[in-house]
Amino acid sequence: MLAPGATIGILGGGQLGRMLALAAAELGFKCHIYCPDPASPAFDVAVAKTVAAYEDEAALAAFAGAVSVVTYEFENVPVSTAVFLAGKVPVLPGPRALGVAQDRGAEKKLMVELGIPVARFALVDGPADAVRGVAEIGAPAVLKTRRFGYDGKGQVRIEVQEDAGEAWDEIGGQPAVLEAFVPFEREISVLVVRGAGGASAVYDVVENRHEDHILATSTVPAAIAPEVAQKARAIGLKIAEALDYVGLLAVEMFVVAGAGGTDLLVNEIAPRVHNSGHWTQDAALVSQFENHIRAVAGWPLGSVDRHSDVVMTNLIGYAADNWATIAAVPGVRLHLYGKAEVRPGRKMGHVNRLEPRSG
Amino acid sequence: MLAPGATIGILGGGQLGRMLALAAAELGFKCHIYCPDPASPAFDVAVAKTVAAYEDEAALAAFAGAVSVVTYEFENVPVSTAVFLAGKVPVLPGPRALGVAQDRGAEKKLMVELGIPVARFALVDGPADAVRGVAEIGAPAVLKTRRFGYDGKGQVRIEVQEDAGEAWDEIGGQPAVLEAFVPFEREISVLVVRGAGGASAVYDVVENRHEDHILATSTVPAAIAPEVAQKARAIGLKIAEALDYVGLLAVEMFVVAGAGGTDLLVNEIAPRVHNSGHWTQDAALVSQFENHIRAVAGWPLGSVDRHSDVVMTNLIGYAADNWATIAAVPGVRLHLYGKAEVRPGRKMGHVNRLEPRSG
Incomplete structure (x- = not known):
């Protein structure tokens, strides 16, 4: 158990990092926020901040040396960053959870392995995959980038099969997952x-x-x-x-x-x-x-x-x-x-x- | 109304200042803590800190210039500090409340003026007052310094009238209030x-x-x-x-x-x-x-x-x-x-x- 007074490192300085820091303070912990954005709102309630890129190994090493544990407030921290830090200080949740969560393909595979139902889906690595995918799972469907999507960014809805190729272009021609549109309650x-x-x-x-x-x-x-x-x-x-x-x-x-x-x-x-x-x-x-x-x-x-x-x-x-x-x-x-x-x-x-x- | 993003100045850096700063952050405010103690826990959750004496007018002026309003977390901030700051920036609660609260004599007088019951009391400015006071209001009674008392500090119980002079010495021979002991429910x-x-x-x-x-x-x-x-x-x-x-x-x-x-x-x-x-x-x-x-x-x-x-x-x-x-x-x-x-x-x-x- 980490004793009160210890410093918790948080990757990411947005509102979630800020609210984590406020909660940590209530338990007597100090927080050190690491974020490339110099205007991060979490900085205002933390003991220490590092403004550096997630790929800056010197900054990461110094950060690891200043904290007792590292966590993160968003899932687009590079897995390589988490792995680098985990060699020096505990990183929780572990890099595996991070890796799964930031790749829609890995996420779907895990659900299938666990027998947990998901919408019908197909992995898409090119325009032909997209067209074939719509044929398989039907339209309407949604093409989503495997990585870096949030708040609807990196996804496009496909109404008819003929639009599949265009959708691939629209999301920037990157590895994707095609998902059946779910008429949810x-x-x-x-x-x-x-x-x-x-x-x-x-x-x-x-x-x-x-x-x-x-x-x-x-x-x-x-x-x-x-x-x-x-x-x-x-x-x-x-x-x-x-x-x-x-x-x-x-x-x-x-x-x-x-x-x-x-x-x-x-x-x-x-x-x-x-x-x-x-x-x-x-x-x-x-x-x-x-x-x-x-x-x-x-x-x-x-x-x-x-x-x-x-x-x-x-x-x-x-x-x-x-x-x-x-x-x-x-x-x-x-x-x-x-x-x-x-x-x-x-x-x-x-x-x-x-x-x-x-x- | 002070807009979110504004900076609130807090005199005092203890737990109350810390919890004020945490609450202010939840509303989008920044806090600047002013406290002479370099190890103040409120510093850990604030945007800015000033480590200086409450009598340091240069530090106070700089502090006033950096914040939109000043408040305080304890009542032993010198009234002169509050008055000095109030010439430059709003100080709330106002210096009058501070002055009344830090002087048990002024506090009692206000209650009497307002017709609010208090324990029988006598103002004491010397050992003779203390003896006369006990004669008036009876024993047991409690002699309390008018200023700077908290958590039982600066007070002594008088069981019999003969101890009144000694009690005066014990509280350091300073202006005091003698209060009847209250057998409260x-x-x-x-x-x-x-x-x-x-x-x-x-x-x-x-x-x-x-x-x-x-x-x-x-x-x-x-x-x-x-x-x-x-x-x-x-x-x-x-x-x-x-x-x-x-x-x-x-x-x-x-x-x-x-x-x-x-x-x-x-x-x-x-x-x-x-x-x-x-x-x-x-x-x-x-x-x-x-x-x-x-x-x-x-x-x-x-x-x-x-x-x-x-x-x-x-x-x-x-x-x-x-x-x-x-x-x-x-x-x-x-x-x-x-x-x-x-x-x-x-x-x-x-x-x-x-x-x-x-x-």
Whole structure:
């Protein structure tokens, strides 16, 4: 167990790194943030910062020497960076989880290995693959780059087979996965936290609504039957076990009407704290951020119990300019990320609206 | 209203300053901490720090130039410091509240002016006053320095009149207040937050238990009748109004059996966030820290609603060495202050234990 006063290194300086640092401070830890962007909002609440590229081995070595453990706030940290650091200091979650999560192909393969349902898919390495893929799995379908996709970036929808080649060009002609379009009833996510000793806990299942491919709201509890929630939790735990995961793991799923009832299809996993877990800051005793810190510090996990019902709404782009109005709404807790510049589509903050627990 | 991204200056770098800075960060503010102690725990979560004496006018002027508003985390900041800063930048709560709170004599006089009951008392400026005072108000009594007392420091109990002169020597022969010993049923505190526009709100009344003059536990709700709670809240609001207060004000009171029922005697006020309000971090939607920041930033106040019952227990001195055990207790939220050195009597952290709301 890492003693209070120790320094935790965080790769990435965005809002997730910032909220991790705030949670770490509540437990008496110091944080050192490593991020190439000199305007990273996490710097403002950390003891130390390194502004350097993820490929800068001298900077990485100095960072490793200054911290007791390294974690990360986003899944596009190069695996080579994680591997380099892991030679010098514990890196949690481990590089394997990072590698799987940043490659949609590897992610799908893992699900298949684990017997976890996913949408029909085909790996695509060229325009001919794309055309053949649509023939196999049908249209509409979505072509997604295997790597570096987020918030709908790096994906294009294919309505008819003839557009497959063009779609390949549109995503930049890079390794991709073609996925059958899923006519889902709803989107949910499961937040699993797993400790270094293998103990794990799952927060109540979250129902998510996206707008323009960006998470708009998360509602807890999700409007799903208890047995569906139970199945979702079991899937999350199975993935965390398979990856020998340490930290907070988010698993996004589609709820679909299947032949024999409700089915769950895993959409993607995120090896980090997740936007759909921001409700835990105000409606659970211990937040996803603190539980991630607890896990990577080798601490026992904190309670994931939820004391209130909650709706989390993201403040995206200029929506955050309404902070003064939002701050005056009763029963709402406002979180702002301290980002200097507002840009369309940029996550600037979120609000949690609590209601007494319904059951 | 201070816009997110602005810098808030905080005088004092202890745990209260640290928790204020964490709350400010959640609203997108930056913090600049001013404290003479180079090992201040609040420095670890702030954008900027100044290590200088409270009398260093050059350092104070530079600090004032770097921030949009100044607040403080403890009431022993010299009033002259607050007045100096207030000539350059808003200082909230205002220097008057600070002056009253740091002088037990001024505090008593204000209560008398407002018609708020306090224990029988006498102002003491020499050993003869002390002897006469005990004759007037009876023994046992407590002689307390007018200034710089906290956690039982600067006070001595007088059992018989003959000890009064010795008590005067014992507290260092400085201006003092002699107070009748109050055989209280319980100790409570009221946390009032008042905004710049005069709007105010009061958290649920807290019941406090001290050990060795240091706060040990705070329990909410307090075991008092609703009409007593209502009276306590009204007293808190009256004091805040009288001081034209902006920020979080704590008022400590004794609950005593009076001739016609239950009486409340005000013990002391603190013009700052208060240890007995730490429960608000986990059992209320908006904590005392965030509400203090909202008030000094000119924002509307946040909800003081409480969603759970709660007992806050301080971790004092070596009790914090049990962090690993405490971290494993279910249903408990641990807060540690990041202080490098454990000392007996030093506040190192606290825990909040939640239960579902009883009513």
